Amino acid sequence: MAAASAVLQSEWTKIRTVASTTWTLVSAFVVTVALSAGLCALTAANMGDMPAAERATFDPTLISFSGMVLGQLAMVVFGVLVVSTEYSSGMIRTSLAAVPQRATFLFSKIAVAGGLALVVGMATSFLTFWLGQALLGENGTGLGEENVLRAVVGAGLYMTLMALFSMGVAAMLRSSVLSLGILMPFFFLISGILSVVPYAKDVARYFPDQAGSKIMQVLPDAMGSEPAPYGPWGGFGIMVLWVVAALLGGYGVLKTRDA
Structure with a gap:
C-alpha cells in the first residue's frame, strides 16, 4: 500500500517535470496580468467617454480582473493536462500499478495540482489588482475598501476552482483532445x-x-451587468458544487473503469 506522502511526492515530481503543465501555469499568470493591465490603462484613458450608466456602476476592482477571461483558459488547460497526459502517454497503467488505491491516486493529484493552482491564482489576483489600481490612478480603489x-x-480562488473543475472533467473523459474540445468552447464562447x-x-x-465570477465583483450590478438571484458567496458556492460534482464524477469513472 503506497504511503500518502510518497504519492504526493510522486505527483509533485510529475507536474514539475512536465514542461506543458509548468508553462500553462506561467501563461495563466502572464496573460491575466498583461491583458488586465492593458485594459485598465485603456479604461483610465477613456473614462471621460464612459456612458453615465457604466460610470455609475464602475467597479475598479472588477476591471482589474478583465484579463481573467483568457487567463482562466490557461488554468483549464493546466487542469486537463495534469490528468489526461498520463492517459495519452499510457503511463496511467504504471501509475495505478504503483498506487492501486485509486482514491489516494486521484485525490493526491488533485491536492498537489490544486495547491499549485491556488498559489498561482493568488499571486495573479493580487498582482493584477495592484497593477490595475496603479494604472487607474484616481479612479482606483484600495484593499481596505469594503468587499475589495x-x-x-x-x-x-476562482482560478483555482477552474483548474479543479477541469481536472474532474478530464478524469471523466480521459482524453486531452476531448476534454479541451468541450471545455474551451464552452467557457470561451458558449457560456458568454x-x-x-x-x-x-x-x-x-x-x-x-458565470456564477463563480460574481465573487470578483464589489458592486452587485458592476459595469451595467444584470443583477443575479444570488450574491458573491452564493455564486461561489454554486461553482464549488460544480467542482465537487466533476471531481466525484472523475473518481467514479476512475474507480469503475480499467486504465
Missing part, C-alpha cells in the same frame, strides 16, 4: 453567448464560470 479584499481573494440570450441567460447564470 473579498473580491481579490475570490479571484484567486448564452448569457445574453433571452431565457437562456436564466440558465447560463448557473454555469460555473
Whole structure:
C-alpha cells in the first residue's frame, strides 16, 4: 500500500517535470496580468467617454480582473493536462500499478495540482489588482475598501476552482483532445453567448464560470451587468458544487473503469 506522502511526492515530481503543465501555469499568470493591465490603462484613458450608466456602476476592482477571461483558459488547460497526459502517454497503467488505491491516486493529484493552482491564482489576483489600481490612478480603489479584499481573494480562488473543475472533467473523459474540445468552447464562447440570450441567460447564470465570477465583483450590478438571484458567496458556492460534482464524477469513472 503506497504511503500518502510518497504519492504526493510522486505527483509533485510529475507536474514539475512536465514542461506543458509548468508553462500553462506561467501563461495563466502572464496573460491575466498583461491583458488586465492593458485594459485598465485603456479604461483610465477613456473614462471621460464612459456612458453615465457604466460610470455609475464602475467597479475598479472588477476591471482589474478583465484579463481573467483568457487567463482562466490557461488554468483549464493546466487542469486537463495534469490528468489526461498520463492517459495519452499510457503511463496511467504504471501509475495505478504503483498506487492501486485509486482514491489516494486521484485525490493526491488533485491536492498537489490544486495547491499549485491556488498559489498561482493568488499571486495573479493580487498582482493584477495592484497593477490595475496603479494604472487607474484616481479612479482606483484600495484593499481596505469594503468587499475589495473579498473580491481579490475570490479571484484567486476562482482560478483555482477552474483548474479543479477541469481536472474532474478530464478524469471523466480521459482524453486531452476531448476534454479541451468541450471545455474551451464552452467557457470561451458558449457560456458568454448564452448569457445574453433571452431565457437562456436564466440558465447560463448557473454555469460555473458565470456564477463563480460574481465573487470578483464589489458592486452587485458592476459595469451595467444584470443583477443575479444570488450574491458573491452564493455564486461561489454554486461553482464549488460544480467542482465537487466533476471531481466525484472523475473518481467514479476512475474507480469503475480499467486504465
